[in-house]
Amino acid sequence: MPTLIDNTEPRKKVAEGVEQSRAQATSPSTPQSLYAKHVKLYPKLAHGTFRNIKWLALFVLLGIYYITPWIRWDRGPGQPSQAVLVDFENARFYFFFIEIWPQEVYYITGLLILAALGLFLATSLFGRVWCGYACPQTIWTDLFIQVEKFFEGDRNARMRLDKAPWTTKKIFKKTSKHIVWLFIAMATGGAWILYFHDAPTVARDFLSGHAPMTSYIFVAIMTFTTYWLAGHMREQVCTYMCPWPRIQAAMIDEEALNVTYRYDRGEPRGAHKKGTTWDGRGDCIDCRQCVAVCPVGIDIRDGLQLECIGCSLCIDACDEIMVKIDRPKGLIAFDTDANVQRRMKGEKSRYNLIRPRTVIYAVLFAAVGVLMLYSLMNRVMLDMNVLRDRLPNYVTLSDGAVRNGYTIKVLNKSAEERNLVLTVEDLPSPNITVMGALDKQSTTLRVPADETRDFKIYVSESQLSNLDQKTDFNFKLEDMDTSETANARAIFISGGPK
Numbered sequence: 300m301p302t303l304i305d306n307t308e309p310r311k312k313v314a315e316g317v318e319q320s321r322a323q324a325t326s327p328s329t330p331q332s333l334y335a336k337h338v339k340l341y342p343k344l345a346h347g348t349f350r351n352i353k354w355l356a357l358f359v360l361l362g363i364y365y366i367t368p369w370i371r372w373d374r375g376p377g378q379p380s381q382a383v384l385v386d387f388e389n390a391r392f393y394f395f396f397i398e399i400w401p402q403e404v405y406y407i408t409g410l411l412i413l414a415a416l417g418l419f420l421a422t423s424l425f426g427r428v429w430c431g432y433a434c435p436q437t438i439w440t441d442l443f444i445q446v447e448k449f450f451e452g453d454r455n456a457r458m459r460l461d462k463a464p465w466t467t468k469k470i471f472k473k474t475s476k477h478i479v480w481l482f483i484a485m486a487t488g489g490a491w492i493l494y495f496h497d498a499p500t501v502a503r504d505f506l507s508g509h510a511p512m513t514s515y516i517f518v519a520i521m522t523f524t525t526y527w528l529a530g531h532m533r534e535q536v537c538t539y540m541c542p543w544p545r546i547q548a549a550m551i552d553e554e555a556l557n558v559t560y561r562y563d564r565g566e567p568r569g570a571h572k573k574g575t576t577w578d579g580r581g582d583c584i585d586c587r588q589c590v591a592v593c594p595v596g597i598d599i600r601d602g603l604q605l606e607c608i609g610c611s612l613c614i615d616a617c618d619e620i621m622v623k624i625d626r627p628k629g630l631i632a633f634d635t636d637a638n639v640q641r642r643m644k645g646e647k648s649r650y651n652l653i654r655p656r657t658v659i660y661a662v663l664f665a666a667v668g669v670l671m672l673y674s675l676m677n678r679v680m681l682d683m684n685v686l687r688d689r690l691p692n693y694v695t696l697s698d699g700a701v702r703n704g705y706t707i708k709v710l711n712k713s714a715e716e717r718n719l720v721l722t723v724e725d726l727p728s729p730n731i732t733v734m735g736a737l738d739k740q741s742t743t744l745r746v747p748a749d750e751t752r753d754f755k756i757y758v759s760e761s762q763l764s765n766l767d768q769k770t771d772f773n774f775k776l777e778d779m780d781t782s783e784t785a786n787a788r789a790i791f792i793s794g795g796p797k
Contacts, residue, residue: 313570320587325596343454345592347615368493420660422550426557427609439529450476488521534595559634589613682710683785700761711746725772727762
């Protein structure tokens, strides 16, 4: 395997004002095994458009993660006022104006399907943009690397520091870096538990030592995993732990935009002497700056590789060199393999973003999104589930009528208490008894706001001549104030015509 740094060779000048970096790829273009021992990387800080986009993505996404639990949302008396809250204790998920009950877990399923389809669509269009700009592993690793640079300097300074003997200055820099890493990791774990409790309350209880034990356990787990994955394992997570690099290959074809070394323009590569012509050679001067800034240690000039996270920092590094040597930018750029082949044949580049796979992903994404939006807009606030007693299946009363027992679970998702009238349809002469009701003739069920109540119900039927052994019928609940109704089908067992 190539080594990261070769100090046995002196730096050589590859163009006017440009020295060749000693950086070499740590990942071979054709991996020979499923795992390789970690080789520490010292990515150089890149400057340019894509680095600025990564800064923006880092600040926006971290801001969303840390600030969201503190956003308040008034839902009325007795309701949690946190905009985004996973309330395990009361089995609710709150997302601003949306409140999801356990019976509505299909909304979560829909969100996961939307996320997967969105990822498929983005990958088929622009390669691994998710990995390069939005993946949590990338975001936190990028943040940790910036902290490392703050205390230890850029690439060359960090390498010199690691090789230097332990001095007070080195101990101070290393210790400070790890303290800040741990602080960030603890803040990450601390923010995580805020999504599962009222944020101000659990933050105060956590600091005073009165928070639930699970809070301390999860903060400890998140602190360790963040510190270890972002501070130490870094690109090993992307290459060997994450399954997405292997799956994403199925989403990419030769027309997908990827970070591409345009070898039709760059080859043959080599040093360029001032005053000599560029005719008959490529624009790549083999300065290796694209390797020096790569956070996963690859050489993009070896072609599209599994390890590449599509961060585009190599584009910034290459563009900076192209400006220095007065050559056009874009030797490394977002391009397609098909375009490289077309140009080598003397054809013009063209971009085919509308392809069968992108159309299919887009249509599926839109269909699921519209379906979920329609479902949310027509979400019922009153629901009912019925469970029939099985032992015994039915009871014959002294007057000849047959009685069946049921347990009815009523879900009142509104913020108001409801008085609901229960009726039975499709039975000739049903008699309903609600267990526990003060008035035995009453079929009104009272359900407090935002609660689920179980009721034991008996339905007896005296006119049995027209009933089958099993007769389908309907339970109907109606809110007399709003006229909102809920229905549930059930079976009445009578043992056959009498």
